[in-house]
Amino acid sequence: MVALPPAGRRLFEKGRRLGLHNLVEVGKVCYVLAVWRQRDEGRKLISPQDLISRSPCTSASRYHSRPKVNQVPTKVALNRTSLYLHCMSTKVVQGSRRYGYEECKATADWLLDQAPVRPLVGIVCGSGLGGLADMLKDQKIFNYGDIPNFPKSTVHGHAGRLVFGTLKGKPCVCMQGRFHLYEGYPIQKITMPMRIFKLMGVKTVILTNAAGGLNQDYKVGDVMIIKDHINMPGFAGINPLSGPNEESFGTRFPCMSDAYDRKLQQLAQEVGAELGYSDFLREGVYCVLGGPSFETIAECRMLTRLGADAVGMSTVHEVIVARHCGMQVFALSLITNQAVMDYDSHEKANHEEVLQTGEQRSLQLVKLVSTMVARLDVASDYTNGEAHHC
Ligand SMILES: O=P(O)(O)O[C@H]1O[C@H](CO)[C@@H](O)[C@H]1O
Ligand SMILES: Nc1nc2[nH]cnc2c(=O)[nH]1
Known part of the structure; x- marks a missing residue:
C-alpha cells in the first residue's frame, strides 16, 4: 500500500466506513477525487469529464486507454509520483457538498449523453398521473435506479422512470414518479431533479400532483391551477434552499411572489375552456405538509382558514428550487x-382513492397538458434550432 497524503487517507478511511471496502468495484461512481501531491494544488473535487480532459496521463486514463466522457474509471491505480485518485460514491462527496452543482452536472451530462433530445420542457407526474409520460413520442426511458445520484421512487403510483421524448414536437423530459419528504430523503435530494432539468436545458417545468380538496366548492375530479402556495414545512425552516447557497444556480434570497407563471395560468384557462373543461377547472392555493399521515379534521379546518384550497405533500419544494x-x-x-x-363525516382519506381518481381524470389531464405544451413558446439556448436533438 502506498503512503497517502492525509487528505487522501481521510477520504479512503471514510469510504471504508461507508462500506466501500473495494473502491475499485464501486459501480455508481460519479466523482473522482484527485489529491495532488504538490502543496499549492491542494485538494480538488473534479468531475470525470474534467479529469479526463485535464489529465490525459493519469493512472486512471492510462488504465482505460481512452475512457469515454461520463464513463467513470472503474479501476484506479495509486502511485507515488504525482497523483492519487480515488473513486468515490456520491455518499462520500455528500459530506462536503450536498447535492451541489458538480453532482447535478454529472447526472445531467450522463443523461444528455444518451438522451434522444435536449429537453426544453420538464414534466413531473403526481400520484396516479404517470400516464402523462406515455404521451411522449420516440421515448427513451431511464429507470431511476440506473441514473447516477438519483433517488429511487418508493411510493405506489410513482413508477420511478425518467422518460425523454417529444410532445407535439417539443423536446420534453418527464418524471414518472417524484420524491417526497416523508420517504426519508433529505429535502435537497428530492428536489435535485429540478437542477438536473435546468442543467439539461429545461425552460419550463410543469408539475402535477394529487391533492385533498379543502375548498368546500371543490369536487373530487376537479383540476386546480395552482396560483400560489403555502409552504408549511418552510415555516419550520425546512426549505430546499437551506444551507450554503449555490450561486451557480441562483440568488440567496429568491422571490416567490411570482412563483407560478401568470401567462401559463392564463394559457391553461384558455386551453381548458376550448377543451370544454371549464366546469371542473379551478384556480387556487396549494398547501404542502410533510405527510405521510393525512390531515386531522382540526388541521383541515385550520388550513382552510389560512387560505389554502387544496392540501398535499409535494410540489412546493420542487417549485422553490425550479424558481431559484x-x-x-x-x-x-x-x-x-x-x-x-366534519366530525360527523365517515369519509376517510386513503391512497387508493387518490390513485383511482388519478386514473379517472388521466385522459383529460393528458389533453390539457399536451395542448398547453404544443402552444408553449420555448426556445433553446443551444443556439441553432436543430440543437434540440442531440
Ligand atoms: O403529490 P403527489 O406526488 O401527487 O402525491 C400525493 O398523493 C400521496 C397521498 O395519497 C402523497 O404523496 C401526496 O403528496
Ligand atoms: N396531505 C394530503 N395529501 C393528499 N394527496 C392526495 N390527497 C391528499 C390529502 O387529502 N392530503
Whole structure:
C-alpha cells in the first residue's frame, strides 16, 4: 500500500466506513477525487469529464486507454509520483457538498449523453398521473435506479422512470414518479431533479400532483391551477434552499411572489375552456405538509382558514428550487379526495382513492397538458434550432 497524503487517507478511511471496502468495484461512481501531491494544488473535487480532459496521463486514463466522457474509471491505480485518485460514491462527496452543482452536472451530462433530445420542457407526474409520460413520442426511458445520484421512487403510483421524448414536437423530459419528504430523503435530494432539468436545458417545468380538496366548492375530479402556495414545512425552516447557497444556480434570497407563471395560468384557462373543461377547472392555493399521515379534521379546518384550497405533500419544494434556478413554473392539482372537515363525516382519506381518481381524470389531464405544451413558446439556448436533438 502506498503512503497517502492525509487528505487522501481521510477520504479512503471514510469510504471504508461507508462500506466501500473495494473502491475499485464501486459501480455508481460519479466523482473522482484527485489529491495532488504538490502543496499549492491542494485538494480538488473534479468531475470525470474534467479529469479526463485535464489529465490525459493519469493512472486512471492510462488504465482505460481512452475512457469515454461520463464513463467513470472503474479501476484506479495509486502511485507515488504525482497523483492519487480515488473513486468515490456520491455518499462520500455528500459530506462536503450536498447535492451541489458538480453532482447535478454529472447526472445531467450522463443523461444528455444518451438522451434522444435536449429537453426544453420538464414534466413531473403526481400520484396516479404517470400516464402523462406515455404521451411522449420516440421515448427513451431511464429507470431511476440506473441514473447516477438519483433517488429511487418508493411510493405506489410513482413508477420511478425518467422518460425523454417529444410532445407535439417539443423536446420534453418527464418524471414518472417524484420524491417526497416523508420517504426519508433529505429535502435537497428530492428536489435535485429540478437542477438536473435546468442543467439539461429545461425552460419550463410543469408539475402535477394529487391533492385533498379543502375548498368546500371543490369536487373530487376537479383540476386546480395552482396560483400560489403555502409552504408549511418552510415555516419550520425546512426549505430546499437551506444551507450554503449555490450561486451557480441562483440568488440567496429568491422571490416567490411570482412563483407560478401568470401567462401559463392564463394559457391553461384558455386551453381548458376550448377543451370544454371549464366546469371542473379551478384556480387556487396549494398547501404542502410533510405527510405521510393525512390531515386531522382540526388541521383541515385550520388550513382552510389560512387560505389554502387544496392540501398535499409535494410540489412546493420542487417549485422553490425550479424558481431559484430561473425556470418558468406551471402546476396543477387534481383534487382526488375531499378533505374531511366534519366530525360527523365517515369519509376517510386513503391512497387508493387518490390513485383511482388519478386514473379517472388521466385522459383529460393528458389533453390539457399536451395542448398547453404544443402552444408553449420555448426556445433553446443551444443556439441553432436543430440543437434540440442531440
Ligand atoms: O403529490 P403527489 O406526488 O401527487 O402525491 C400525493 O398523493 C400521496 C397521498 O395519497 C402523497 O404523496 C401526496 O403528496
Ligand atoms: N396531505 C394530503 N395529501 C393528499 N394527496 C392526495 N390527497 C391528499 C390529502 O387529502 N392530503
